[in-house]
Amino acid sequence: MKKKKYTRREFIKQNSLAGGAFLTLGATSSLFAGGVKKSDTPAILGGPAVRSNGWPSWPIWNPETDEKQVLEVLRSGVWSRSKTVAEFEQKWAETVGAKRCLTTVNGTNALVCSLANLDIGGGDEVIVSPYTWIATIQAILQTGAMPVFADIDPETFQIDPVKIQEKITSRTKGILPVHILGLPADMIRIMEIAKKNELVVVEDACQAWLAEINNKQVGTFGDAGCFSFQNSKNIPMGEGGAIVSNDEEFMDRCYSYHNWGGQHGSVTGEADSGRWVMSGTKMRLSEYQAAIGLAQLERLEEQTLKRSTNAEYLKSQIKDIPGILPYKLYDHVTRAAFHLFPFRYKKNEFKGLARSDFLSALRAEGIPGSDGYTTLHDQSFLGHAFNSKNFQKMYPQHMLDLDSFQESNQCPVTDRICNEEAVWFSQQMLLADKSDMDDIAMAIEKIYENAEDIKNRI
Numbered sequence: 001m002k003k004k005k006y007t008r009r010e011f012i013k014q015n016s017l018a019g020g021a022f023l024t025l026g027a028t029s030s031l032f033a034g035g036v037k038k039s040d041t042p043a044i045l046g047g048p049a050v051r052s053n054g055w056p057s058w059p060i061w062n063p064e065t066d067e068k069q070v071l072e073v074l075r076s077g078v079w080s081r082s083k084t085v086a087e088f089e090q091k092w093a094e095t096v097g098a099k100r101c102l103t104t105v106n107g108t109n110a111l112v113c114s115l116a117n118l119d120i121g122g123g124d125e126v127i128v129s130p131y132t133w134i135a136t137i138q139a140i141l142q143t144g145a146m147p148v149f150a151d152i153d154p155e156t157f158q159i160d161p162v163k164i165q166e167k168i169t170s171r172t173k174g175i176l177p178v179h180i181l182g183l184p185a186d187m188i189r190i191m192e193i194a195k196k197n198e199l200v201v202v203e204d205a206c207q208a209w210l211a212e213i214n215n216k217q218v219g220t221f222g223d224a225g226c227f228s229f230q231n232s233k234n235i236p237m238g239e240g241g242a243i244v245s246n247d248e249e250f251m252d253r254c255y256s257y258h259n260w261g262g263q264h265g266s267v268t269g270e271a272d273s274g275r276w277v278m279s280g281t282k283m284r285l286s287e288y289q290a291a292i293g294l295a296q297l298e299r300l301e302e303q304t305l306k307r308s309t310n311a312e313y314l315k316s317q318i319k320d321i322p323g324i325l326p327y328k329l330y331d332h333v334t335r336a337a338f339h340l341f342p343f344r345y346k347k348n349e350f351k352g353l354a355r356s357d358f359l360s361a362l363r364a365e366g367i368p369g370s371d372g373y374t375t376l377h378d379q380s381f382l383g384h385a386f387n388s389k390n391f392q393k394m395y396p397q398h399m400l401d402l403d404s405f406q407e408s409n410q411c412p413v414t415d416r417i418c419n420e421e422a423v424w425f426s427q428q429m430l431l432a433d434k435s436d437m438d439d440i441a442m443a444i445e446k447i448y449e450n451a452e453d454i455k456n457r458i
Helices: 008-017 021-025 063-076 083-096 107-116 134-142 161-167 187-197 248-258 287-297 300-318 355-364 380-386 389-394 402-408 412-421 427-431 434-449 451-457
Strands: 100-104 125-128 146-149 172-176 200-204 224-228 241-245 324-326 333-335 340-345 422-426
Touching: 063 287, 083 100, 083 241, 083 287, 100 107, 100 248, 107 134, 107 172, 107 200, 107 224, 107 241, 107 248, 125 134, 134 146, 134 172, 134 380, 161 187, 172 187, 187 200, 241 248, 300 324, 300 340, 300 427, 300 434, 340 412, 340 427, 355 422, 355 434, 355 451, 380 389, 380 402, 412 422, 422 427, 434 451
Parallel strands: 125 146, 125 172, 172 200, 200 224
Antiparallel strands: 100 241, 224 241, 324 340, 340 422
């Protein structure tokens, strides 16, 4: 007789129905493959933690391999933009698969520079995801344009193309999709919408280095792609950003803009107009930042593969736990970057245990987790922008009424994700060993099995 194979969740269910008989007959004495029993006391209630070891530190720095070029730059006295920055730009363009790359002081200013040089400004609307870091929205406001929020797909955490289409008006000039968490947005459908409506597209890929759709890297689908190299990011410089594009004239404008508006390439003035030919600002990257970036770039591919492998394994280990709904990737995604590992937490499956208490219990087991982003559409920075002199002159009063704006920019899915459901694990946790992913799964299972006790006793 062929022996039936049970999934972990089926095993638990069958064992419960059988009054525990499976445990007395089988080779294992625990409910879970990881060794969790319902009788195990959660760490938050005084029991032993699943994990006492720490997690990989970040950023990673290997003096033997990483410091040579940085020290050469420091000792040279050439610290402002020069050959090292140009070297990083060339290598990043090659890595991403774009013709050109321009570095900036940070990812926020990469977005500002891109939007401004795609002629987005006062009176325009830019459709954007509400599930992002505030920098994305601030970049739109900095150009004088109005952000318009299109809600997200809860399974992918990405802006929903259907909602984008619904938000297009006569003022809409662009779309700013965010590949949030390092998971690609649905660029195939987004680019179809943009083409149909003659809209520019700036991709916020500030968390999505090396992520791919149909083996084409994100950041190369739209008119521009923007990246961040801030200290927490998968390729850290401390601070730093980059723009990539295949549009030579656009990149010349961006270069001029980031260098006080000076002549560059196709950006020239009249013969007697002098050196400065357009309105601009200063966004240049430093040489030692680029040297740090070059060192980090050497291991980005290997680290990305490890994060992806561990993320897929962790997802397989927790996807059958009731109330745990891991991220979903769109069918055409060929690689994700996993700056963060997200899942949705459904407290009803955990006996009504609040997300905050779930996270406290998880941390007590040695598993650091986060509840992620807060909502953006209801924060005071929008009112501050709308009350500014420039916005007051650029828009009719009905568009600057904050209550009206918030009413028309309601994003109930994002509200639920932010306020109730999202749980994240950081990217450096995915650089640990495969067995460490088992610790995460075991901790979640332990909390699940003891959710009622935790809820009643903390």
